[in-house]
Amino acid sequence: xxxxxxxxxxxxxxxxxxxxxxxxxxxxxxxxxxxxxxxxxxxxxxxxxxxxxxxxxxxxxxxxxxxxxxxxxxxxxxxxxxxxxxxxxxxxxxxxxxxxxxxxxxxxxxxxxxxxxxxxxxxxxxxxxxxxxxxxxxxxxxxxxxxxxxxxxxxxxxxxxxxxxxxxxxxxxxxxxxxxxxxxxxxxxxxxxxxxxxxxxxxxxxxxxxxxxxxxxxxxxxxxxxxxxxxxxxxxxxxxxxxxxxxxxxxxxxxxxxxxxxxxxxxxxxxxxxxxxxxxxxxxxxxxxxxxxxxxxxxxxxxxxxxxxxxxxxxxxxxxxxxxxxxxxxxxxxxxxxxxxxxxxxxxxx
Amino acid sequence: xxxxxxxxxxxxxxxxxxxxxxxxxxxxxxxxxxxxxxxxxxxxxxxxxxxxxxxxxxxxxxxxxxxxxxxxxxxxxxxxxxxxxxxxxxxxxxxxxxxxxxxxxxxxxxxxxxxxxxxxxxxxxxxxxxxxxxxxxxxxxxxxxxxxxxxxxxxxxxxxxxxxxxxxxxxxxxxxxxxxxxxxxxxxxxxxxxxxxxxxxxxxxxxxxxxxxxxxxxxxxxxxxxxxxxxxxxxxxxxxxxxxxxxxxxxxxxxxxxxxxxxxxxxxxxxxxxxxxxxxxxxxxxxxxxxxxxxxxxxxxxxxxxxxxxxxxxxxxxxxxxxxxxxxxxxxxxxxxxxxxxxxxxxxxxxxxxxxxxxxxxxxxxxxxxxxxxxxxxxxxxxxxxxxxxxxxxxxxxxxxxxxxxxxxxxxxxxxxxxxxxxxxxxxxxxxxxxxxxxxxxxxxxxxxxxxxxxxxxxxxxxxxxxxxxxxxxxxxxxxxxxxxxxxxxxxxxxxxxxxxxx
Ligand code: SF4
Ligand code: SF4
Numbered sequence: 098x099x100x101x102x103x104x105x106x107x108x109x110x111x112x113x114x115x116x117x118x119x120x121x122x123x124x125x126x127x128x129x130x131x132x133x134x135x136x137x138x139x140x141x142x143x144x145x146x147x148x149x150x151x152x153x154x155x156x157x158x159x160x161x162x163x164x165x166x167x168x169x170x171x172x173x174x175x176x177x178x179x180x181x182x183x184x185x186x187x188x189x190x191x192x193x194x195x196x197x198x199x200x201x202x203x204x205x206x207x208x209x210x211x212x213x214x215x216x217x218x219x220x221x222x223x224x225x226x227x228x229x230x231x232x233x234x235x236x237x238x239x240x241x242x243x244x245x246x247x248x249x250x251x252x253x254x255x256x257x258x259x260x261x262x263x264x265x266x267x268x269x270x271x272x273x274x275x276x277x278x279x280x281x282x283x284x285x286x287x288x289x290x291x292x293x294x295x296x297x298x299x300x301x302x303x304x305x306x307x308x309x310x311x312x313x314x315x316x317x318x319x320x321x322x323x324x325x326x327x328x329x330x331x332x333x334x335x336x337x338x339x340x341x342x343x344x345x346x347x348x349x350x351x352x353x354x355x356x357x358x359x360x361x362x363x364x365x366x367x368x369x370x371x372x373x374x375x376x377x378x379x380x381x382x383x384x385x386x387x388x389x390x391x392x393x394x395x396x397x398x399x400x401x402x403x404x405x406x407x408x409x410x411x412x413x414x415x416x417x418x419x420x421x422x423x424x425x426x427x428x429x430x431x432x433x434x435x436x437x438x439x440x441x442x443x444x445x446x447x
Numbered sequence: 448x449x450x451x452x453x454x455x456x457x458x459x460x461x462x463x464x465x466x467x468x469x470x471x472x473x474x475x476x477x478x479x480x481x482x483x484x485x486x487x488x489x490x491x492x493x494x495x496x497x498x499x500x501x502x503x504x505x506x507x508x509x510x511x512x513x514x515x516x517x518x519x520x521x522x523x524x525x526x527x528x529x530x531x532x533x534x535x536x537x538x539x540x541x542x543x544x545x546x547x548x549x550x551x552x553x554x555x556x557x558x559x560x561x562x563x564x565x566x567x568x569x570x571x572x573x574x575x576x577x578x579x580x581x582x583x584x585x586x587x588x589x590x591x592x593x594x595x596x597x598x599x600x601x602x603x604x605x606x607x608x609x610x611x612x613x614x615x616x617x618x619x620x621x622x623x624x625x626x627x628x629x630x631x632x633x634x635x636x637x638x639x640x641x642x643x644x645x646x647x648x649x650x651x652x653x654x655x656x657x658x659x660x661x662x663x664x665x666x667x668x669x670x671x672x673x674x675x676x677x678x679x680x681x682x683x684x685x686x687x688x689x690x691x692x693x694x695x696x697x698x699x700x701x702x703x704x705x706x707x708x709x710x711x712x713x714x715x716x717x718x719x720x721x722x723x724x725x726x727x728x729x730x731x732x733x734x735x736x737x738x739x740x741x742x743x744x745x746x747x748x749x750x751x752x753x754x755x756x757x758x759x760x761x762x763x764x765x766x767x768x769x770x771x772x773x774x775x776x777x778x779x780x781x782x783x784x785x786x787x788x789x790x791x792x793x794x795x796x797x798x799x800x801x802x803x804x805x806x807x808x809x810x811x812x813x814x815x816x817x818x819x820x821x822x823x824x825x826x827x828x829x830x831x832x833x834x835x836x837x838x839x840x841x842x843x844x845x846x847x848x849x850x851x852x853x854x855x856x857x858x859x860x861x862x863x864x865x866x867x868x869x870x871x872x873x874x875x876x877x878x879x880x881x882x883x884x885x886x887x888x889x890x891x892x893x894x895x896x897x898x899x900x901x902x903x904x905x906x907x908x909x910x911x912x913x914x915x916x917x918x919x920x921x922x923x924x925x926x927x928x929x930x931x932x933x934x935x936x937x938x939x940x941x942x943x944x945x946x947x948x949x950x
Binding site for chain 1: 565568569570572577578580582584588589590591592604606608611813817818820822823844846915916917918919921922923924925926927928929
């Protein structure tokens with residue numbers, strides 16, 4: 098099951114998290130109280146040029162020292178603090194959420210590490226695969242993920258999500274089936290600017306995992322969704338493909354459709370499928386992915402999970418349910434359900 | 448002291464009450480097991496190979512056959528085989544030849560790998576209602592896409608694809624040469640390959656002119672003997688395969704006995720009539736990986752870079768590193784032939800003791816290529832003892848792009864795996880050049896049977912994928928998450944990178 102929401106204000110006007118909380122809570126039928134989370138973009142304008150690293154610490158001793166050893170090797174911590182949280186009766190605190198605003202050293206770039214972002218990717222993979230008791234769950238610029246095990250309201254109140262203002266919001270209400278109800282397993286999943294909320298199960302996970310692991314990504318979160326963030330990072334950032342092309346690689350048209358296309362288009366789609374066969378995502382899913390450029394929502398190739406889209410002026414809403422969209426914006430227009438595999442893209446106005 | 452004869456392997460008997468004395472068994476047995484003596488049919492069991500031709504042709508089901516009618520004193524170490532091999536060698540002083548695949552009774556890994564299916568949390572897909580995509584491209588793929596801006600300012604794809612073979616099903620027919628098998632067997636398989644949208648290997652015996660109409664579905668082989676190879680031959684194939692070794696006898700060459708070199712075989716192979724065709728163990732122009740790289744390039748030059756070039760190796764201990772070297776040449780696919788691969792004749796000691804099973808080889812090759820970032824540079828074709836659609840599905844889940852079938856295709860034409868191919872008397876018209884025997888195999892009928900088999904496996908593969916919630920073969924490939932091991936030890940599970948059943 099699971100319920101998902103993605104919202105973008107294309108004018109970059111920021112909205113606080115209260116309506117998202119209300120909308121997500123409306124879909125409690127789709128969750129089980131085992132996990133919920135929010136991602137918001139534009140929330141750290143004072144540190145907009147730093148990578149905001151959100152980390153779950155099991156204790157503040159050894160894991161924190163080890164994480165900081167890695168951070169100090171690769172760059173400077175501009176600021177760090179505990180993420181403010183507020184005890185909720187229905188939510189059992191198992192980690193301490195912490196945030197670092199971090200800048201990598203430019204002179205560490207070289208060889209396999211081609212950019213600042215490669216450094217951040219390396220740090221995330223290193224911490225998550227080798228340090229017990231520490232998990233980086235958010236690592237983009239001017240954005241952050243807030244998640245925990247619990248019902249959407251409790252998680253929102255735990256982080257006081259209404260205190261954050263963002264121009265993109267993603268939210269997820271979880272009914273876990275394939276990984277334990279641990280905090281790291283809650284959505285959104287994030288790497289660098291990419292955040293993913295996902296409803297469904299990826300039956301091609303083993304193939305996708307083997308594929309991204311060949312490029313140095315390490316799947317450590319015991320769930321299929323993290324691989325989507327890595328696929329977007331690999332295809333969208335490293336291979337520099339447009340969002341439309343990434344979606345066409347992950348959920349391509351059937352060969353029958355490709356065969357019927359005019360020659361140039363046929364060549365393009367055939368090449369995409371042949372090149373990125375291992376990135377194709379199979380199984381039932383509806384997904385919304387956000388980055389600092391916008392959001393994109395799409396479903397699997399035969400649409401085995403629901404996805405609804407609505408618009409209102411510069412607002413674009415994507416969700417599992419129309420009713421959730423109506424909670425955020427009762428005036429919403431153009432409600433429609435996209436076709437299987439069709440990318441729904443919301444970008445900021447130029 | 449004479450060694451005497453070893454006990455007969457089979458005992459054939461006729462139920463005389465049932466027998467109608469039609470004489471079909473006499474006609475059908477090319478080994479001379481049956482003979483008429485007045486109004487009685489005499490049986491010489493010692494000549495029987497258990498090809499079961501007589502049994503399947505007898506209108507009265509009167510013939511019965513038992514294996515090992517005479518027992519030795521049982522002994523766990525000194526098995527029947529061990530004792531008989533020694534007796535044979537004491538007599539002959541020679542290498543023991545044996546046919547078909549590995550006959551040692553080591554457990555199959557495939558049989559201890561289990562496939563997955565969906566329940567509740569994700570729906571299985573019904574291939575009768577939803578599209579199920581098995582289309583497979585064999586050849587180099589780009590590792591990423593590049594786009595360029597045109598003068599008009601449009602964005603256009605800059606990546607060019609290398610030539611690939613387009614398969615409608617991931618089942619191909621492996622290389623069995625004309626010479627080792629008959630023209631009618633070749634024709635049957637070639638027609639079936641064309642009909643099912645797949646490809647078939649010529650083997651190292653050249654391409655007979657009657658197969659020209661099917662050349663678009665043929666992969667022409669270049670082996671160490673270079674039989675039948677010239678530019679015309681290379682040009683005709685849809686792809687070219689360099690054979691370095693084969694799973695049934697890694698490290699040694701081949702031998703087609705002169706009796707099988709008929710006029711047609713001699714013309715097709717470009718060798719003298721009746722001469723033994725010996726393929727040397729190594730290619731005499733390949734003594735290291737650089738030499739292979741050059742041969743791949745020369746074949747590509749000769750065919751103007753229009754055809755994919757495959758390299759076939761036997762699955763030996765170091766198979767992953769060798770495949771990685773091949774991936775760095777301009778080769779487009781690597782064929783790995785596992786130790787259970789069949790053959791007309793191989794020294795028994797090689798057949799049963801040299802090389803590793805295909806399951807471990809696929810797993811380690813796929814892993815190595817991914818580690819080195821060259822998995823897209825070559826396709827992986829797995830072969831060697833593929834018995835059914837489950838072996839196929841498991842091969843793909845371990846990381847293969849496609850499989851070659853060999854023995855299975857022969858069985859679909861009538862072969863009963865008697866293991867006497869090297870004698871050239873195959874009563875099913877398959878492994879023989881004797882015209883009266885060859886005529887027993889009707890190419891139209893044979894083609895129908897081979898394509899039925901490919902269709903059936905393809906259907907079963909679709910069902911297995913649908914049950915696993917997968918509608919495209921790409922998502923099955925390397926999806927080891929959908930396999931579990933049962934009664935496999937930790938070491939093998941680690942090589943296969945597969946979890947235990949229940950984990
Ligand atoms: S084929 Fe059968 S029925 Fe005919 S002669 Fe032989 S045993 Fe008798
Ligand atoms: S092909 Fe070989 S194994 Fe099969 S029946 Fe003929 S001789 Fe026997």
